[in-house]
Amino acid sequence: MIKLAKTADSGYPVYIADTALNQHIFLEGPSGSGKTTVLRQIAENICRTGNRVLVLNVNGSFGEISDENGYFAVIRAKRDGIPLSFLECLDMSDGTREDPDDVAEAVVEVFSQAERMGYVQKYLLSQAAKEAVMLRENCSDDMCCLKKALSDMEDDEGKVLLAKFASFLGRVCFKKEAGLWAKGRAVVLDLSGYQQRVQIVIAQLIMSILWRQSRADGQRGSNATWLVVDEFQNFSLRQDSVLEQILREGRKFKLSLILATQSLAVFETKKRAILQQPATKLYFKPVESDMRRIANGFPDMNPADARTILQGLHVGECLASGEFAIGSESRFRTLKIRFRN
Numbered sequence: 001m002i003k004l005a006k007t008a009d010s011g012y013p014v015y016i017a018d019t020a021l022n023q024h025i026f027l028e029g030p031s032g033s034g035k036t037t038v039l040r041q042i043a044e045n046i047c048r049t050g051n052r053v054l055v056l057n058v059n060g061s062f063g064e065i066s067d068e069n070g071y072f073a074v075i076r077a078k079r080d081g082i083p084l085s086f087l088e089c090l091d092m093s094d095g096t097r098e099d100p101d102d103v104a105e106a107v108v109e110v111f112s113q114a115e116r117m118g119y120v121q122k123y124l125l126s127q128a129a130k131e132a133v134m135l136r137e138n139c140s141d142d143m144c145c146l147k148k149a150l151s152d153m154e155d156d157e158g159k160v161l162l163a164k165f166a167s168f169l170g171r172v173c174f175k176k177e178a179g180l181w182a183k184g185r186a187v188v189l190d191l192s193g194y195q196q197r198v199q200i201v202i203a204q205l206i207m208s209i210l211w212r213q214s215r216a217d218g219q220r221g222s223n224a225t226w227l228v229v230d231e232f233q234n235f236s237l238r239q240d241s242v243l244e245q246i247l248r249e250g251r252k253f254k255l256s257l258i259l260a261t262q263s264l265a266v267f268e269t270k271k272r273a274i275l276q277q278p279a280t281k282l283y284f285k286p287v288e289s290d291m292r293r294i295a296n297g298f299p300d301m302n303p304a305d306a307r308t309i310l311q312g313l314h315v316g317e318c319l320a321s322g323e324f325a326i327g328s329e330s331r332f333r334t335l336k337i338r339f340r341n
């Protein structure tokens with residue numbers, strides 16, 4: 001079980017029940033309410049259980065972490081490269097191998113978040129990705145390999161794609177040499193040094209790789225994995241985007257998300273609905289314009305009581321709803337919890 005925090009009134013440790021609908025966690029709170037600090041604590045708590053945590057530090061949202069920092073191991077993407085392959089056909093749990101078409105489809109899905117592409121361009125990118133799957137053994141890294149496959153295309157649209165994705169191709173190195181995971185520590189993948197929109201696309205590509213890996217492992221994978229994304233509001237949540245897929249189906253493959261944002265008000269209604277998926281939700285002291293929506297959202301607490309508690313929250317405290325285990329009792333509830341600093 002993942003330890004969350006302590007109850008604010010009596011200080012009992014609060015765990016997320018293993019029987020919760022899923023192990024995703026959603027955090028909402030304005031700037032300075034303590035979200036990032038809480039994310040770090042939860043990441044530490046998950047490490048202590050021996051499970052895997054990957055923090056995608058996009059646009060510096062997770063703050064500065066030194067290279068040797070207790071529960072965190074830092075990979076600096078720009079300096080070290082990203083120790084993953086997005087062109088490898090994975091071994092599936094049923095003994096088969098992943099189809100290159102599926103690999104290509106995942107690449108096109110992520111790249112189409114970055115730049116609008118028509119059908120023809122999507123088709124050509126998918127052809128290039130399939131070609132790159134074949135070439136990858138002879139390339140220095142997967143991104144270079146995709147660049148080469150696009151350069152080799154006869155069609156002029158290949159050149160257009162090269163120009164469109166110039167900020168990724170050949171600049172972001174995906175090379176599966178060392179492993180990604182560090183035993184007993186959360187891995188922070190720091191994407192600083194790239195343009196902001198490039199960081200978001202790389203982060204989505206990494207999520208897409210881990211999602212494919214989790215599905216390939218099926219139920220046999222022994223490690224549960226959590227992906228932490230602070231300030232995730234710029235990520236795609238459209239249907240079949242990687243985030244939406246993991247939110248919907250991650251539980252089956254032991255891949256969970258921890259997502260934090262300042263306010264759901266910036267999301268379209270449809271996307272807000274998707275963000276109801278996480279079984280555990282943490283609300284920090286909201287700004288007045290968010291108060292009504294949040295106070296009305298607790299199934300087991302009346303809005304007036306919720307509002308009183310929300311208004312009285314201090315930094316590092318939140319109103320949490322989910323299936324929590326306290327002592328030997330495990331059930332759905334809404335309660336005020338406190339994280340240490």
Ligand SMILES: Nc1ncnc2c1ncn2[C@@H]1O[C@H](COP(=O)(O)OP(=O)(O)OP(=O)(O)O)[C@@H](O)[C@H]1O
Nearest residue numbers: 030031032033034035036037038315316339340341
């Ligand atoms: N549990 C806590 N107890 C006391 N102080 C805390 C606690 N959590 C965070 N703080 C302090 O509050 C400040 C803001 O915290 P943090 O950066 O985690 O907020 P945030 O919600 O992530 O803000 P932003 O949305 O701007 O990133 C920090 O200076 C931090 O040290």
Ligand SMILES: [Mg+2]
Nearest residue numbers: 035036061230
């Ligand atoms: Mg923060």
